[in-house]
Amino acid sequence: MVPGARLVILGKQGAGKGTQCVRLARHYVVPHISTGDMFRAAQKSGTEFGQRAKEYMDAGELIPDEVVVGVVKERLEQDDTAHRGFILDGFPRTRYQAEELSRMLAPHDIDLAIDIDVPTEIVLDRLASRRVCSTCGTNYSVQSPPRYDWTCDVCGGEVVQREDDTEEASKRRLALYEAGTEPRIEWYLERDKLVARDGTGSPDRVTTRLIGAIDRRRERGGMRRH
Numbered sequence: 001m002v003p004g005a006r007l008v009i010l011g012k013q014g015a016g017k018g019t020q021c022v023r024l025a026r027h028y029v030v031p032h033i034s035t036g037d038m039f040r041a042a043q044k045s046g047t048e049f050g051q052r053a054k055e056y057m058d059a060g061e062l063i064p065d066e067v068v069v070g071v072v073k074e075r076l077e078q079d080d081t082a083h084r085g086f087i088l089d090g091f092p093r094t095r096y097q098a099e100e101l102s103r104m105l106a107p108h109d110i111d112l113a114i115d116i117d118v119p120t121e122i123v124l125d126r127l128a129s130r131r132v133c134s135t136c137g138t139n140y141s142v143q144s145p146p147r148y149d150w151t152c153d154v155c156g157g158e159v160v161q162r163e164d165d166t167e168e169a170s171k172r173r174l175a176l177y178e179a180g181t182e183p184r185i186e187w188y189l190e191r192d193k194l195v196a197r198d199g200t201g202s203p204d205r206v207t208t209r210l211i212g213a214i215d216r217r218r219e220r221g222g223m224r225r226h
């Protein structure tokens with residue numbers, strides 16, 4: 001296995017992106033960059049775009065595309081990603097963002113965008129049973145709770161259901177996601193950069209499918225070796 005990859009992971013909320021990104025990051029030895037973590041880090045570091053993002057978040061406003069792109073660009077210019085690559089989780093969300101990502105990587109581009117495909121009914125079930133530590137963010141579920149009475153195994157924090165994991169909020173988020181899906185997927189299809197893989201079944205089986213898709217792409221020579 002040659003380390004290094006530039007991957008975009010797509011999929012609905014609850015499709016298992018977070019879990020799979022952590023596994024792929026370990027496998028290909030590249031940083032996993034989730035938009036949530038990136039925004040938290042950018043706000044703390046006080047970079048130009050991080051500062052602007054913070055102003056929108058403090059005001060409870062949606063962060064404009066241009067600022068989101070700026071935060072991502074600042075992150076991708078750091079040494080680790082510039083040399084090894086990245087696994088992007090939660091970005092790009094729109095065709096505009098996908099275009100901007102290609103522009104910032106030029107003359108290269110991403111190696112592959114993988115759509116983790118899970119039917120909406122299954123995703124809604126998963127989201128409804130999801131629980132999260134309110135302190136450190138570790139994920140649990142009704143099926144696999146922490147050992148003691150909804151107290152986090154990692155940090156002792158309180159494990160709760162996120163407000164936006166209720167059924168109504170989940171449906172709203174899924175609708176929002178769907179709205180951005182087609183144009184963004186088209187962008188990658190036109191460039192032959194997209195594969196979709198079945199995201200149902202155990203996390204191990206899904207990981208095997210994703211690695212298979214990425215490695216097949218590498219064998220075809222479509223991937224830049226690092």
Ligand SMILES: [Zn+2]
Nearest residue numbers: 133136152155
């Ligand atoms: Zn915790």
